[in-house]
Amino acid sequence: MSLLEIKDLYTIAEDDHNKHILNGLNLSINPGEIHVIMGPNGSGKSTLANTILNNKRYIKTEGNILFDGEDITDLSTDKIAKKGVFMSFQIPIEIPGITEAHYLKSLKENMTGEKANVYKLSKEVEDNMNKLHMDKSYSSREFNTGFSGGEKKKNEILQLLMMNPKLAILDETDSGLDVDAIKIVKEGIELYKNDTNSILIITHSMKLLDGLKVDKVHVLIDGKIVDEGDISLAKKIDSEGYNKYINENNN
Amino acid sequence: MKTIINDIDTNIYELKSTNTTIKKEVGLSEKTIKAISKEKDEPSWILDLRLKALEFFNKSQDPNWGPDLSFLNLDEIATYVKPKVNNQRTWDDVPDDIKNIFDKLGIPEDEKKSLAGVGAQFDSEVVYHNIQDKLKEQGVIYVNFDEAIKLYPELVKEYFTKAVPLNDHKYIALHYALFSGGSFVYIPKGVKLDMPLQSYFRLNEKGAGQFEHTLIIVDEDAELHFIEGCSAPGYNELNLHAGCVELFVKKRARLTFSTIENWSRNMLNLNTKKCLVEEDGCIEWVMGSFGSKISMLYPMSMLNGKNATCLFTSISFAGNGQNLDTGLKVIHNAPNTKTVMDSRSISKDGGICTFRSNVYVGKKADNSMISMSCASLMLDSISKSDTIPVNTIENDSVEFSHEASVGKISDDVIFYLMSRGFSEEEAKGLIVRGFAEPIAKSFPVEYAVEMNRLINMELEGTIG
Numbered sequence: 001m002s003l004l005e006i007k008d009l010y011t012i013a014e015d016d017h018n019k020h021i022l023n024g025l026n027l028s029i030n031p032g033e034i035h036v037i038m039g040p041n042g043s044g045k046s047t048l049a050n051t052i053l054n055n056k057r058y059i060k061t062e063g064n065i066l067f068d069g070e071d072i073t074d075l076s077t078d079k080i081a082k083k084g085v086f087m088s089f090q091i092p093i094e095i096p097g098i099t100e101a102h103y104l105k106s107l108k109e110n111m112t113g114e115k116a117n118v119y120k121l122s123k124e125v126e127d128n129m130n131k132l133h134m135d136k137s138y139s140s141r142e143f144n145t146g147f148s149g150g151e152k153k154k155n156e157i158l159q160l161l162m163m164n165p166k167l168a169i170l171d172e173t174d175s176g177l178d179v180d181a182i183k184i185v186k187e188g189i190e191l192y193k194n195d196t197n198s199i200l201i202i203t204h205s206m207k208l209l210d211g212l213k214v215d216k217v218h219v220l221i222d223g224k225i226v227d228e229g230d231i232s233l234a235k236k237i238d239s240e241g242y243n244k245y246i247n248e249n250n251n
Numbered sequence: 252m253k254t255i256i257n258d259i260d261t262n263i264y265e266l267k268s269t270n271t272t273i274k275k276e277v278g279l280s281e282k283t284i285k286a287i288s289k290e291k292d293e294p295s296w297i298l299d300l301r302l303k304a305l306e307f308f309n310k311s312q313d314p315n316w317g318p319d320l321s322f323l324n325l326d327e328i329a330t331y332v333k334p335k336v337n338n339q340r341t342w343d344d345v346p347d348d349i350k351n352i353f354d355k356l357g358i359p360e361d362e363k364k365s366l367a368g369v370g371a372q373f374d375s376e377v378v379y380h381n382i383q384d385k386l387k388e389q390g391v392i393y394v395n396f397d398e399a400i401k402l403y404p405e406l407v408k409e410y411f412t413k414a415v416p417l418n419d420h421k422y423i424a425l426h427y428a429l430f431s432g433g434s435f436v437y438i439p440k441g442v443k444l445d446m447p448l449q450s451y452f453r454l455n456e457k458g459a460g461q462f463e464h465t466l467i468i469v470d471e472d473a474e475l476h477f478i479e480g481c482s483a484p485g486y487n488e489l490n491l492h493a494g495c496v497e498l499f500v501k502k503r504a505r506l507t508f509s510t511i512e513n514w515s516r517n518m519l520n521l522n523t524k525k526c527l528v529e530e531d532g533c534i535e536w537v538m539g540s541f542g543s544k545i546s547m548l549y550p551m552s553m554l555n556g557k558n559a560t561c562l563f564t565s566i567s568f569a570g571n572g573q574n575l576d577t578g579l580k581v582i583h584n585a586p587n588t589k590t591v592m593d594s595r596s597i598s599k600d601g602g603i604c605t606f607r608s609n610v611y612v613g614k615k616a617d618n619s620m621i622s623m624s625c626a627s628l629m630l631d632s633i634s635k636s637d638t639i640p641v642n643t644i645e646n647d648s649v650e651f652s653h654e655a656s657v658g659k660i661s662d663d664v665i666f667y668l669m670s671r672g673f674s675e676e677e678a679k680g681l682i683v684r685g686f687a688e689p690i691a692k693s694f695p696v697e698y699a700v701e702m703n704r705l706i707n708m709e710l711e712g713t714i715g
Contacts, residue, residue: 076675078673081671092667100683163671
């Protein structure tokens with residue numbers, strides 16, 4: 001059985017009902033697989049990630065989304081997250097006044113429904129921070145407040161490790177990162193990955209994909225998957241761009 | 252400091268006692284005032300002052316700005332409610348039904364752990380007042396205000412009504428006509444208290460008014476942290492609170508005056524607070540304003556000596572049906588005086604928060620510095636928040652800054668936190684607690700916990 005199954009999905013934006021952003025999209029991801037979605041700007045990549053998590057900015061007009069065999073199409077975002085779907089944001093938010101440590105404790109307690117063992121938790125946070133080359137002083141800083149773009153992305157991966165979801169959607173996690181930061185993020189992804197969990201990587205480039213065992217690459221144009229292949233497809237797009245698909249689509 | 256969220260016991264504020272009253276006066280007239288004065292067996296100059304205040308009240312008008320107060324009918328207010336016990340020195344002598352309420356509020360426990368002295372007022376009279384013996388030996392005075400009139404008449408005469416005159420405004424005149432209870436504090440020169448004093452004002456009787464008077468003198472080079480707590484259970488009838496706080500900070504002295512108010516939603520809260528600060532003195536106001544139907548509260552600092560400082564940190568939270576009109580007034584009367592203000596407000600479910608800052612910098616206030624920051628957070632689109640600064644600066648050498656920000660929690664923030672498994676309410680709670688954290692930090696730990704508990708209760712709508 002697929003972990004994620006998207007069937008014939010159509011969405012419009014909450015503030016623009018005239019145009020479908022996702023236009024009959026189908027996607028199936030099995031447990032343990034890494035999938036990649038590539039597509040030009042405006043093709044609906046981020047909309048797809050947001051739609052899976054039921055962001056109210058997007059309205060689904062047709063189709064449905066199954067996770068672990070259960071229909072999550074209309075489930076609220078927090079419930080989808082609790083079922084094991086995680087999304088790493090392009091632009092993570094800041095929470096002034098709440099420390100990283102306090103945030104992670106709330107996050108953990110909320111996910112498990114139990115009071116956290118403070119010692120165990122701080123050990124876990126410290127271990128994960130070490131792995132991501134984050135200074136442990138981050139714990140006492142206000143969540144994402146004044147963090148650089150790279151630090152915020154690492155903080156997303158830290159939460160990925162802490163939440164350990166069944167499916168991680170990485171929405172352009174590589175964008176705006178320098179070579180060193182990409183390396184660290186990639187290490188984080190490798191730490192997370194095991195035989196049963198799955199990743200959906202949304203990206204423009206090969207940077208994050210080198211060395212990852214990618215099962216399938218999908219090309220998204222105008223809200224529809226128009227091509228699929230293995231990692232060689234990603235490499236081809238990385239060098240040739242999307243012109244071929246856009247021309248085809250216009251014809 | 253960490254934000255600690257305890258399990259919420261929403262019932263403690265709602266506790267009521269019956270059969271605790273032995274005498275009650277209703278309404279406002281010369282007759283009621285004379286009856287109160289007689290009951291208190293007070294000197295004639297106090298009665299004269301009360302009657303003068305009544306005269307001023309009767310010819311005064313409501314302010315022509317701020318919330319509408321025309322619904323207040325004093326004939327329906329129990330203006331003096333005397334509990335069955337008065338001014339005990341040990342909690343054992345306070346009857347169980349009254350003591351139980353203060354127990355639940357945690358007052359005797361805090362007294363043992365972290366306070367140098369406690370006053371507890373129940374309706375119109377102080378039921379318990381005590382201070383550590385070693386402080387008494389150092390000359391510290393901390394007594395019920397009514398008692399101070401009898402024990403320290405000269406000190407009281409020297410300071411009473413000197414910060415807040417009885418003709419300041421209509422509702423201070425009402426206060427002086429009816430004042431009862433409160434605390435009197437004198438900290439002698441050079442004495443620095445390492446633990447706070449706390450007075451707690453509990454209004455229990457339905458339809459009653461509370462008019463406590465707090466007067467604090469911190470003499471030269473002395474230091475004090477004073478904590479004021481207020482609460483009341485909810486009723487359908489209107490309750491009225493018109494307290495007054497007069498503070499005197501002498502040369503090089505320092506006073507931190509912290510307040511946590513949590514009034515029920517039937518409370519009309521019209522409070523007046525003023526502090527006179529001498530050379531090198533510092534007043535620090537820390538205020539958490541919760542509850543009430545309407546609050547009008549604008550603490551004032553008069554910086555009369557050079558290098559005098561006013562620090563002001565406040566937070567207010569207005570929910571459904573609440574109109575919290577608060578602010579700060581500062582008068583800079585001397586060179587190198589300084590004001591630093593950080594005020595925050597949260598409004599929800601149609602609540603209204605207004606913050607008025609009123610700064611006057613006089614000609615003599617060379618090189619003064621004023622830094623004001625006002626932030627408000629609205630949790631929905633039906634709530635209101637307003638910042639009204641009025642500044643008069645008559646000196647060119649002043650450094651002045653005023654920042655105001657009005658924010659709404661964006662959908663993107665909520666979505667982000669929901670994608671991490673938080674429900675919408677939990678997400679809002681996290682944002683609000685973060686917003687309030689800089690204020691919570693200014694309170695001692697126990698009170699920060701209390702403040703966070705109040706914020707949680709407001710968020711859950713479990714008050715009122």
